[in-house]
Amino acid sequence: MNKRKRQIKIGISLFLSAAFMLGFGHACSQFAADGSGLVNSTSFGEDNIILNEKTVSTVYAKQALQSMSSCLGIANPSMETQQTYEDVQQSISERGSAKEVTAPMMMGLTSLAGDVCRDLLVEEASLASGERQIFENIDLSAEDISEDDLALSINRMARSCWQRNETDQELGAILDSVYDALGSDAGLRKKVIYSCTAILASFDSLKL
Amino acid sequence: MSKNIKKNKKFEDHVVQFEDLHNKKPVTRRDFLATGIIPFAASVLTPNLLNLLTPGNAFADSSRCESGAAASEFPAFINVNLAGGSGLSSHAIGLDEGGQLLEKYTRMGLGLSSRLNTVNRFGGSIWYASSTFLRGLEAEMSASTIANTAFVSVCVESRDDSSENPIDISGLIDRVRSGSLLPTLNPNRNKPALLVPKPSVAVGGLTDLRSSILLSGNLNTLLKDSEKGKLLNLVNNLSTSQMQKVQNQTYGDQIQNLLSCAGIKNADLVSKSDLGIDPSADMNVSTLWGIDQMDNPGGQNFVSAAIAYNTLKGNSTLGNITLGGYDYHNGTRTRGDDMDEAAGARVGRLLETAALMGQKLFITVTSDGSVTSGDSENPGEAPWNSDGGTRGMMYMFAFDPAGRPGLKGTQLGSFTQGQAVNDKTLVGGSPELAAASVFANYLSFAGKLSKFEEVVGRGTLDSAELDEVSLILG
Numbered sequence: 151m152n153k154r155k156r157q158i159k160i161g162i163s164l165f166l167s168a169a170f171m172l173g174f175g176h177a178c179s180q181f182a183a184d185g186s187g188l189v190n191s192t193s194f195g196e197d198n199i200i201l202n203e204k205t206v207s208t209v210y211a212k213q214a215l216q217s218m219s220s221c222l223g224i225a226n227p228s229m230e231t232q233q234t235y236e237d238v239q240q241s242i243s244e245r246g247s248a249k250e251v252t253a254p255m256m257m258g259l260t261s262l263a264g265d266v267c268r269d270l271l272v273e274e275a276s277l278a279s280g281e282r283q284i285f286e287n288i289d290l291s292a293e294d295i296s297e298d299d300l301a302l303s304i305n306r307m308a309r310s311c312w313q314r315n316e317t318d319q320e321l322g323a324i325l326d327s328v329y330d331a332l333g334s335d336a337g338l339r340k341k342v343i344y345s346c347t348a349i350l351a352s353f354d355s356l357k358l
Numbered sequence: 359m360s361k362n363i364k365k366n367k368k369f370e371d372h373v374v375q376f377e378d379l380h381n382k383k384p385v386t387r388r389d390f391l392a393t394g395i396i397p398f399a400a401s402v403l404t405p406n407l408l409n410l411l412t413p414g415n416a417f418a419d420s421s422r423c424e425s426g427a428a429a430s431e432f433p434a435f436i437n438v439n440l441a442g443g444s445g446l447s448s449h450a451i452g453l454d455e456g457g458q459l460l461e462k463y464t465r466m467g468l469g470l471s472s473r474l475n476t477v478n479r480f481g482g483s484i485w486y487a488s489s490t491f492l493r494g495l496e497a498e499m500s501a502s503t504i505a506n507t508a509f510v511s512v513c514v515e516s517r518d519d520s521s522e523n524p525i526d527i528s529g530l531i532d533r534v535r536s537g538s539l540l541p542t543l544n545p546n547r548n549k550p551a552l553l554v555p556k557p558s559v560a561v562g563g564l565t566d567l568r569s570s571i572l573l574s575g576n577l578n579t580l581l582k583d584s585e586k587g588k589l590l591n592l593v594n595n596l597s598t599s600q601m602q603k604v605q606n607q608t609y610g611d612q613i614q615n616l617l618s619c620a621g622i623k624n625a626d627l628v629s630k631s632d633l634g635i636d637p638s639a640d641m642n643v644s645t646l647w648g649i650d651q652m653d654n655p656g657g658q659n660f661v662s663a664a665i666a667y668n669t670l671k672g673n674s675t676l677g678n679i680t681l682g683g684y685d686y687h688n689g690t691r692t693r694g695d696d697m698d699e700a701a702g703a704r705v706g707r708l709l710e711t712a713a714l715m716g717q718k719l720f721i722t723v724t725s726d727g728s729v730t731s732g733d734s735e736n737p738g739e740a741p742w743n744s745d746g747g748t749r750g751m752m753y754m755f756a757f758d759p760a761g762r763p764g765l766k767g768t769q770l771g772s773f774t775q776g777q778a779v780n781d782k783t784l785v786g787g788s789p790e791l792a793a794a795s796v797f798a799n800y801l802s803f804a805g806k807l808s809k810f811e812e813v814v815g816r817g818t819l820d821s822a823e824l825d826e827v828s829l830i831l832g
Contacts, residue, residue: 234575237566238574240560240561241560251613252557253541253571254541254571257571257627258569260624264576268576327589327592331589340581347589347593352597353597353600
C-alpha cells in the first residue's frame with residue numbers, strides 16, 4: 151500500500167514538473183523580458199540543435215596557426231608564416247562557431263595553410279631522410295617528385311591532419327588537381343605545397 | 359588506404375578489383391583513371407561539383423549563397439558609433455511633443471531657450487548655431503552635398519557607457535544588402551537589434567581587405583591565378599565530401615552551406631583581374647581623405663576611407679566605424695566640443711565621399727548614453743559633469759546625389775520639459791524599437807519599406823506605427 155502511494159506521489163510530482171517546465175519554458179523563450187514583445191533571435195540561420203549529437207565547430211583565430219603547425223609537426227613557424235597569420239587573423243572566426251564561417255575566413259585559412267606547408271618542406275629538408283615525419287625516405291633535394299612519392303606524402307599528411315587515411319576519391323582528386331593545375335613538370339616544391347595546402351585547408355583539418 | 363580496401367573486401371568479392379589485376383592498390387592518377395574512380399583526367403572535379411549542385415543537396419546550391427540583394431539595389435549604409443556617451447542632443451536640438459523648443463536646456467548644455475541661437479539645416483532640423491558637430495560636418499561638405507542631405511534625429515534613452523544597448527542594425531541591413539566581395543566591414547560594438555549580424559571582417563588597413571579576398575603569403579607568388587582558382591576548387595570539393603559526415607550533427611547543415619558558399623565565392627574571386635578595393639586608387643577619394651598609396655594603410659583616415667569606398671562601391675555589405683573617447687564628461691566643455699567636432703568632420707567626409715562617387719548613402723550616428731551639464735542659463739557654456747542617458751539621441755543622415763530625400767518630419771520621439779527623452783513615445787524608452795525605426799527609415803529611403811515585415815517579422819511595429827516612424831522618403 152505504501153509503495154503504491156509513493157508511486158502515485160512520484161507520478162504527480164513528475165506531471166507537475168513537466169507542466170511547469172512546459173509553461174514557463176515556452177513563455178520565456180519567445181518574448182523579451184521587458185514585455186515589449188520583441189523576439190531576440192540569436193542567430194542568422196535557423197538553429198537546428200540535434201539531441202545527442204556533437205555540435206560542429208571549426209578552428210578559431212587564436213589557435214589556427216598552432217593547430218596547422220602541430221598537425222604537421224612544425225615546432226616553430228617561420229617569421230613569414232607568423233606575418234601571414236597576423237594578416238589573416240582578423241578574418242578568422244574568434245570562437246570557431248560553425249555559423250561564423252565566411253569566404254574571407256576560408257581565404258585566410260588557405261593562405262595560412264600555404265605558408266605552413268612551405269615551413270614543413272623547409273623544416274623536413276633540414277632533417278636526415280629517415281628522421282622526417284612526412285617526407286621520410288623521399289629525396290627533397292630532387293627537382294621533381296614522383297607520383298608514388300607524392301601519394302605517399304599525401305597519405306602521411308592525411309593521417310597527421312585528418313587523423314585517418316585519405317579515401318581513394320580524395321587521393322584521386324588531389325593528384326588529378328595537382329597535375330591538371332600545375333602540369334607534370336611543375337617541380338617538387340610546387341606540387342608538395344599545393345597538395346599539402348589542399349589537405350590543411352579542407353574541412354577535416356579545420357573541424358574541432 | 360589498403361586497410362580500407364581490405365576492410366570492405368568481403369562486400370566486394372563478386373567484383374574484380376584493381377588490385378586483383380595489377381597486384382597493387384591504385385595509387386597514381388593513372389591508376390585512378392584506370393579504376394574508373396576518375397572518369398577522365400580533365401573532369402575529376404566534375405562529379406563533386408555536380409554533386410554540389412544536385413537539387414537534393416540544397417547546401418551546395420550557389421543560388422542560396424547570398425541572402426541579401428545585390429548592394430546596388432539598396433543604398434550604402436554606414437554606422438558611426440561614438441563610444442562612451444556623446445552629447446548628441448546638444449547639437450541637434452531635441453523638441454517637445456508639439457515640435458517646439460523646450461523652455462530651457464540648462465542641464466543639456468544649451469541654457470535658456472530665450473538665449474539660444476539656432477539654425478535650420480538638412481531639410482528643416484533645428485541645430486544649435488554654435489554646434490561643433492555641425493561645424494565639423496559642414497567643413498567637410500560641399501554646398502551641393504549639404505543641399506542633397508536629409509537629417510532626422512531620434513530621441514531615445516540609452517544606457518551610459520555600455521555595449522548592452524540593442525541598437526546595432528547590422529543584422530537587419532545584412533538581410534537585405536550583400537557586398538559583392540566583402541561582408542560587413544568591422545563589427546559594431548553594440549548589442550544587435552532584433553537580429554544577430556552575419557560575421558564581419560575587422561579592418562585595420564588595406565592588408566586586411568586584401569587578405570580577405572585574395573590568397574596571401576607564399577601562395578600569392580608561388581601560384582598563377584589559374585592555379586590558385588584550381589587549388590581553391592580542390593579545397594572546396596574535399597571539404598564538401600568531408601562535410602557529409604557531419605550533416606546530422608548540430609549546425610552540420612549550416613556549416614555545409616556556409617563552407618560551400620565560401621568556396622564557390624573564393625574560387626570566383628581569384629579569376630577577377632581588378633578587385634577595386636583600394637580607396638587610394640580613386641583620385642577624388644584619395645584627395646578628400648588625404649591618403650595615397652605611400653601613406654600608412656593602417657591609419658585611421660585610410661580605414662574610414664576604405665570602409666566608405668568599399669561600402670559605396672557595393673564591394674562590402676555595410677560598414678561600422680567606432681570612434682573612442684566619447685565618455686568625455688570631465689568637468690570641461692572644451693574636450694566634448696573638440697571630440698564632437700571631430701565626429702562631425704568624419705561624418706561630413708563620409709557624406710562627401712558619397713557625393714564624389716555619386717552614390718546614395720544612409721548614415722547613423724549612435725552613442726551609449728549621453729551627458730549632463732552643470733546647471734547654466736547660457737548656451738554652450740556649462741561643462742559636462744556627468745553621464746546623461748535619459749537625454750540620449752541618435753542621428754540619421756540620408757544623402758542622394760539626385761537631390762535631398764523627402765521628409766515627413768525631422769524628429770522621431772520627443773523631449774519633455776524636464777529635459778529628458780519622453781519615454782512615452784514609441785521609440786523613447788526602447789533603444790531596440792528606436793533601432794527598428796531607423797531600419798524602417800533606411801528601407802523607406804531605399805523605396806522598399808514593404809520589406810520591413812519580411813526581415814523583422816510581425817509584431818515589432820504594426821503598419822500604422824511603421825508609417826508613423828518612417829520619416830525619410832525614397
